[in-house]
């Protein structure tokens with residue numbers, strides 16, 4: 001059994017993928033070929049956002065977003081410690097300071113109350129830092145609480161950059177993920193809900209000015225032409241081949257989102273009364289189920305369950321075993337154990353079950369049987 005079965009998906013669309021790759025081989029425009037603009041157009045239509053800038057990875061998307069906002073040393077950017085390293089890494093890479101706020105224990109997303117306390121407390125705790133923005137993460141495919149977050153951002157003059165690396169296809173109050181902040185960054189890493197066959201990412205924004213900056217940053221800060229450079233940028237382009245592959249995958253994506261939804265509903269129904277806590281989806285939100293993560297009673301319980309599943313040939317994973325404030329890479333920020341107790345407790349108890357659109361009912365029943373059978 002696979003944790004994420006990319007081969008099942010490929011079997012469905014192999015012909016279309018080969019056809020799209022062949023078209024690129026024929027026209028030979030490997031860099032910024034016509035597939036890039038076509039993909040940007042279709043991603044924007046899907047997410048309901050005016051401008052899309054495809055780029056080389058989700059990490060580059062986050063980096064380019066912060067560069068477009070001019071984030072620099074002395075700036076503070078608020079985010080969650082319970083996420084993949086890239087979210088906070090890019091803040092540090094620009095010399096700015098990540099300021100973490102703990103998560104809501106039900107959704108594992110940033111807790112608006114904790115966030116507000118960090119924003120208000122910044123002046124006392126870090127008088128030398130200038131508050132600039134917030135990067136909420138839509139963890140496991142579930143949008144964060146944008147109603148509260150956007151209200152707070154407005155009140156304090158901060159930008160909101162949605163880390164939608166896991167949430168392309170999700171929804172918040174009728175609006176698709178990638179359209180929930182001032183701009184949004186997603187990833188097309190192969191294992192994400194919409195993945196290519198290599199690295200890829202995209203930035204979404206309704207702000208035309210920001211989009212222009214991002215287009216320039218993506219290609220070495222170019223101005224009127226290739227050898228006119230008006231700002232510092234990077235080589236952040238997506239390969240034409242990856243866009244060609246994504247175009248084939250995007251055509252079946254809405255159906256795959258529904259299939260993921262069905263898998264998640266079956267898990268959640270089966271876990272009732274099992275002693276495991278299934279993920280919470282607040283009203284009017286739709287997760288895209290990048291991961292189906294459950295909370296065990298404690299670390300020992302998690303170890304026992306993971307071992308039992310492994311013996312039955314069922315793979316599991318832990319996202320994330322160590323919150324970012326405890327990572328050595330961020331030791332300079334002077335956080336310690338106990339700084340964010342909810343994140344730490346989640347990291348000790350959480351694990352993820354196989355989740356992909358092609359997980360059939362027989363396999364899923366087997367996972368559930370092993371999971372809820374007594375030791």
Ligand SMILES: *Cc1c(COP(=O)(O)O)cnc(C)c1O
Nearest residue numbers: 057058059084086087165187189
């Ligand atoms: C995957 C991921 C990223 C980084 O995306 P890459 O395409 O791997 O660079 C950033 N943030 C989160 C939350 C992610 O899950």
